[in-house]
Amino acid sequence: MRWLRYLNQWRGPAKEALEQVSIVAKFLCLIHVTDRYIISSTHVQGPSMLPTLNLTGDVILAEHLSHRFGKIGLGDIVLVRSPTDPTRMVTKRILGLEGHRLSFSADPLVGDRSVSVVVPKGHVWIQGDNLYASTDSRNFGPVPYALIEGKALLRVWPPRCFGSLR
DSSP: OHHHHHHHHTHHHHHHHHHHHHHHHHHHHHHHHIIIIIEEEEEEOSGGGTTTSOTTOEEEEEESSGGGGTOOOTTOEEEEEOSSOTTOEEEEEEEEOTTOEEEEESOTTTOOOEEEEEOOTTEEEEEOSOGGGOOSHHHHOOEEGGGEEEEEEEEEESGGGOEEOO
């Protein structure tokens, strides 16, 4: 009997603690869903998107809805799961949609030999803005639409470069 009275005195505080934990868990779930499926910030760096993005790195906001509804177009900067290393994300510009015929220089450092490609159904052609320092569709071919993770909206860091990416 004494044991039951002891447990009863903790009923109120335990219930309140459980309610607080529930609120925190719901908030963390909301943050996760927002970051994964709606909008997120991403740090991008490297030479492949020079001069659009800085070599030393930029923080961009990327939205994750457009590609799910087929609202990706030519010239959009997208975050793509790397076809050669699925643990990496790459940031590139869409230069071709399914059905488009593209011609590109096979190796811009060596010569002018041109290659033509038709982008197959369900794929996009991505390239970095810096042709001389980008591993992109010229190397691994058209990318399945399913590998697109988001569309870059704007640069938020560094502050002097804040603004839309186009």
